[in-house]
Amino acid sequence: MRNTRINKHRHCQWILVSFLLAGLGFPLSGYGQDARPDSAKDTAARDSGSVKLQRFVSSKNMDSLPVKLLSHVPLSTLQQVLKGNAAGVYVQETTGEPGTSEQSMLIRGLPMPLLSRKDIYQAQPAVYLNGIPLIQDNPFMFDVQRFDYLPIGTATSLLSAIDLDNIETINIIKGGAAAGVYGPRAANGAIFITTKNAREGLSQITFNSYYGMTQKDQVIPANAKNESDFRMPFYQKFASPADFDAYPGYLRDVTNENYYGPSNWTDLYFKNSPVHTLNGSITGGTSRSNFRFFGGNSTNAGNADGTKLDKYTASFFINMLPLKWLTVSSMINANRMERDRNRSFRDRFSEMQYVPDLFSPISPNKLIYGNLLKDYETSSIDRNKNNSIQGYFSLTGKLNNLDIISRIGFDYNEGLRDVFFPSTMLDGNNYVSNYFGYNQRFIVENTVKYIYDINSAQKLNLEAGHSFQADVNKYNYAYGYKGSSDYIRINVVNGDPKNDQYLLPKDFIVYRFTDRQKANLSSLYARATYEYNKDFSITAVARTDGSSNMQPSAKWFFSPVISADYNLKSVWLKNNTVFSKLMLSASWSRIGNLLLTDRFAAGPQYNVDLGWSGSPAFYSYGGFGTLSRPYNQGWVGYDIPWSYVQESNLGIDAGFFDNRLQTRLELYAKNNKRMLLPMPINAESGYTSAYQSGMDVNNSGAELILQAEVLKGRQFNWSSSFNASYNRNKLNALPGGVSEILIGTQKLVVGQAIDKFWVLKTDGVFNSDVDVPVNPQTFQVLNYKGVPFRGGDPRWKDLNGDYTINEADKVALGNYMPKVSGNFSNQFTYGNFGLNFNVYFALGRNIMNQAVANRFDFINRKGQNDISSVDEITFWQTNFDASKYPVYNPWSAVQSYRSDQDIFIENGSYLKLRSASLSYDLSKVNFFNPRKRLQNRFVVYMTATNLFTITPYSGGDPEVASYTGVDTGYGLSMPKTYILGIKVDL
DSSP, rough: OOOOOOGGGHHHHHHHHHHHHTOOOOOOOOOOOOOSOTTTTOOOOEHHHHHHHHHSSSSTTTOOOOOOHHHTOOOSHHHHTTTTTTTTTTEEEEEEOOOOOEEEEEESSSOOOOHHHHHHHHTTOOOEEETTOOOOGGGGGGGGSSSSSSSSSBBBBBBGGOOGGGGEEEEEEEEEHHHHHGGGGTTTEEEEEEEEOOOTTOOOEEEEEEEEEEEEOOOOOOOOOHHHHHHHHHHHHHOOOOHTTTTHHHHHHOHHHHHHOOOOHHHHBBBEEEEEEEEEEEEEOOEEEEEEEEEEEEEEEEEEETTTEEEEEEEEEEEEETTTTEEEHHHHHHHHEEEEEEHHHHHHHHHHHHOOOOOSSOOOOOHHHHHHHHIIIOOOOEEEEEEEEEEEEEEOOOOOOOOOOEEEEEEEEEEEEEEEEGGGTTTTOOOEEEEEEEEEEEEEEEEEEEEESSSSSEEEEEEEEEEEEEEEEEEEEEEOOOOOTTTOOOOOOOTTTOOOOOOOOTSEEEEEEEEEEEEEEEEEEEEOOOOOEEEEEEEEEEEEEEETTTGGGGGGEEEEEEEEEEEEEHHHOOTSSSEEEEEEEEEEEEEEEOSSHHHHHHOOOOOOOOOOBBBOOOOOOEEEOOOOOOOOGGBSSOOOEEEEEEEEEEEEEETTTTEEEEEEEEEEEEEEEEEEEOOOOOOOGSSEEEEEHHHHEEEEEEEEOOOOOOOEEEEEEEEEEEEEEEEEEEEEEEEEEEEEEETTTEEETTTTTTTOOEEEEEEEOOOGGGGGGGGGTTBBBBBBBTOOOOTEEEOOTTTTSSSSGGGGGGGOOOSSSSSSSEEEEEEEETTTEEEEEEEEEEEEEEEEEEEHHHTTTTHHHSSOOOOGGGGGGGBBOOOOGGGGGGOTTTTTTTTTTTBBBBGGGEOOOOOEEEEEEEEEEEGGGSSSSSTOOOOEEEEEEEEOOOOOOOOOOOSGGGGGTTTTSSSSSSSSSOOEEEEEEEEEEO
């Protein structure tokens, strides 16, 4: 891809200063683990982002997670840690497979329509680790893929590398008042993670380990008799003699033991799998110098298909105080992840971009399926590895009321995947692929803070900073077919480098792809906070950002933020004994939104490809390298402006009865404006669409948090917390003033929500041809897009009365985003015992049960040999009630069992007991001297997760639908996990 660089003339002096200070180290303005101690005697590194939030904006627009309560729960990714534990944060997992990248986080609603998997990347919040904004995989790798399933490469969530036992705090930035100084990186919100660090006088050794297992699912297996019994009523009612002649061979022969024999595949697919964690840390030092080292290993496993994630973590921190006014801090954090992926046909075929004969599914017989698994284990290769490293070096100088902070930070991660499938798995054709990709980020930033005491009642906090961020994303990818032997599992080139044919493949027909893009971001900001007697404060932030991913006419964007706090308790209720806290806050913000790719910066362009349908990125014609317009990707024009997020927020914090009951209520209205959307264009241009600015989406809602100490006694204590979020989205505008548009299978209508299902309404079935209505004016028979309805076809409602069923007759039904989501948790302690449990809920949510639609649509699915016709081994189970659905003619030309009709839209609300943990604190027991408590902490705990789910949904696990609310049936369920662990602090 073409890269454009930022024009840095406007701020060359700032950048020069930045690089001069970089020789000494720096902090990143608005983020970071500020290593300056709270006092000269305390060298513990602290998260400066957290300090700023507490000092300037209190708790508004920010939530802190109960990390200590979560430390006994076996969670494999950051997304699972956040799920339900912070108001306003919605996490969607599409599968229970551990470590997969198929997980998303949305803060305060859905900011844009999800038209493809690329879009979910654009909607994610920033994640900061000790102040370093982590760089993630870039969606530009989808450009060379034929199928929009998983991305090429490891498809492992890079956030899986974060070890929960190494975390001190997790703060969620949700609104503009808190995100203002972080700029466009935090336009969709931000997650701030601070790891544990050294501190003065703390010499400690910690150890945490647990072992356990995931519980396999119990299903009802089926064989060919069950499938034949399901299909036969349709054949008896609607099939012609030719249709009976085409009855599938694997169902026709009842003597075929491979299909009509025992269905005993489940023990090979569903298994109880071990999980474990083993980690520890060493902390030591003095008031002038201290350190902390952390190391750990953990294994998370799924309950099916041999899925597993192994990860290794090592972190080192050192803080020094060479001078009374100067603090030096540094960190190195390294991770390694290895993931065993699922062995599904769909994911394998999408990786190969090759679909073999799919007429007959895999046999449910244990011997047949076992032979396939044996090929996976002995003859194939599928290695997934991810390595990452982050670090910083910072200097913090404190002179009276002046702080000068300077820091260098970096983040680097790489993914490697090697694949080989033998010819025995591919109809006599073998396959090989190799992927190597990396993402790197380098940041230089400097901050100056000054506190000016106007008088005893008034204070002015001033802050200014500059940052420069440089990103690189790159991948190399190659795949090949028809190797000369299954014993050769790598792509080998000719051995003589002097030979002109040296780089030509020797053993495979190989296709190679590579892409690289750079992005630079230069930012300036200033912040001022006026405080009066701690009763009132007002904060203003001004920020300007320049991005190389924007066009020359719109490089820079100005982001203003204003917020205020008013302490109602101290002003109006000073002597009131009921209220212990009452704070009112309000804010308004406008923050620019970064583009993830450099394609729009280049304007009209050529690509190094000459693709065609089904093969989007071949790079030559007749053996010659070619350039062509990116017709399939859409036209990129001129004068594309920044999109931005404009948000208003009103909140109230209250505490009652000496803060034994605390609550916070926030109301917000968030508008994502000037977003890009591919709009229809004249077919004569050759382009499929043209990108235009002007799409506006509104998210409005409320967030409620309650925390209570219900009982507080000498032996028994009970504390409880509850959070709930309500959110609704609405499309306010489309580019060019258009009122509605159809893109793929999604319809966007101004004034409607963007997460609606647009489906046909069903009103029974036409029993015979004479039941089909006829237009009395034209004598035209009711038709579906020109195809007349016949007896046995569904009676879809003709809403506009034109006797033609098409997109105009679809209605908006349901929402795939929940209207209300949240969590209810309780903590009980009695003596040395502790019991914690939390319940997660997502209400007012719908799911399209495409898995059932596919089962009924067996004629059309088998009539086309593509990846949508894949039947996994899980095909052979009884998991739906066919009697609840109408009987249509599956041979109908209108495709009677298409998924875009209301009979397949179900209530997807659910309530799940996510975790329950019982612990016993042995440090409170001294068997040698009962009157004296042990100084060290020693806790034994047992935890179970995903114990039960309450839902009206008739399909599988309602938690694992796709990003757009479609249950394809491919996702693994969230596993029940049971562990026994010990945690020691010496």
